[in-house]
Amino acid sequence: MKKYLGTVALLVGLSFACSSESAEAGEPESQVKTTFINPVWDGADPWMVKQGDEYIYCYSQNNSIVLSRSKYMTKLGEKKAIWTAPSSGWNRNCVWAPEVHFVDGHWYVYYAAGVSGPPFIHQRTGVLRSQTDDPFSNYEDMGMLYTGDNPDDPASNVWAIDMTVFEHNSKLYAVWSGWKEQMDTDATPQHLFIQEMENPWTLKGTRVLLSSPEESWETGGPLNLNEGPEALIHKGQVFIVYSCRESWLVEYRQGMLQLINPDGNLLDPSNWKKQGPVFEGNDLVYGVGHCSFVKSPDGTEDWIVYHSKKSTTPGWERDVRMQPFSWKADGTPNFGIAIPAGKQISRPSGEVVLEESEGN
Template structure:
């Protein structure tokens, strides 16, 4: 009996010491392959891809901040690139900046006003980076002219949400503005276009492209066309814009299509309106003000947009993103907003980037 007990003890001791001498086994880091909306708080999301990085630009407390990241779904390094001055036309109400790269410099287009509410002083300004580094210093290039008489700078007119279109060697500014300067911000907004001499100077008079006239872009307390963004597919060009009231659940996206890409971009009859092309649901409210990017491997198209956090009136919003496809006629098919919390596959190529970094 004693010998049997000794054999049992010896067996467990050998098993223990053998186990201690084995190399420990660690689990490989798990890279998450999905994400959920919303991705972060904020509004008026502007994202672009440059040199293998996603550049995200936004405003907060009258400053403009830029993020540079390898990932669409995560912010990277952050830097405040500009603070509004203590006085002057652009000292307050800094809204909806966009950042674009032209000829070795970054240009930031933003709206600002001397005061508000009421927000009757909004104009559009532009900043230029010192170098091709998005985190370099920025020079204030001043206010852009968005009125009807370029020879009279004092005749400038309310303007927000400016974006730019490069087409056939020319540069065009597209923005949301008023027909004439008003003393109330309860004023209908239209989309205008103007050719540019360079990224910080207008060339000629503005041209009216779109007014809120269709049944799907009217019907509320204030008719708006705003937040125009350029979407290109092959040789086709689209302006995807926001309409209805930004503070209500009916905020949505409409679209203008350039019918003849070789024709006159400044001819309103060359643009065809369609909509709504993207709108909210009973679970996702007031979708609008988007931007467009390719996935890291270039195989997918994604829309980045904001939505209201609740059905109550107001501007408490967050940022979402989802992939979209193309119809047989070459127009975009955005589908329906993905509900909060539903798992979405990460943009194609993003997982591989993270796996390579964790090895």
């Protein structure tokens, strides 16, 4: 996430913190290429999902939420701004990290926003719902989700960003990054919370603290945080891959929670085990974080889409990258080593054949 940390944030410049980085497609190719190079485009907090034979990519830009749809993972396609922040209200500014999910015939967008910033102390999570099963249809604002400890008192809502949702055993769950209590400084530790959903725009019961930044590999800098959680489900196993350390530093990296008993209670923190880092930067790739997961066009490969810092200088200038990953014998993901910029990578399986068949 692009944010905060009081004095530190001022040192690296926050003039751009409330306007999201844009995503731009590459130049048209004169012939079909079998490889691509990272980065694929500018941006941060990349969310890509495959629906049918299309890839839907969701990002924020100038306090609007934009969708792209394309038959190719490595190329953005037709774009549409499906929502723009209102001129007044709780969500009028600082639109961060939107995700779009297809649930029960509608597309739902989960995003963070606030009234102002810095300091970024007002962030809450909102939900939009499409009118039809077309991701480019009009969207209805379903309001703010309550992410505190007392649902009967809406005024007691608590800071929340980076919400994602997933289904498991016919139940819908939300996971997000939040504060234990509302604070008047954005230099506040962030934790991961989980909660069952009554429906895609309403949380059920009360939140459960799932993960705190406690391990040596997720602490040690000016601010301890867990954020950017994303669900990864494979052969019945459930994983939550999340970002830790500071988003503006090269140490930003990925940790992972694994559901110990997939048939057990997801709301029991003891049913999850933590390991990490499972994906991190190196001498040539800086601060990898906030990922999403998609299948290749032919469904035979798994890919991680993530952002990294453009330089070692503290700040939030980032670009989007992608690379394939595999699975270990114990059923856990093996994300490998972050591939440096400029190195040729084979395009996702099925993408070249698809492009050739369309005569592009």
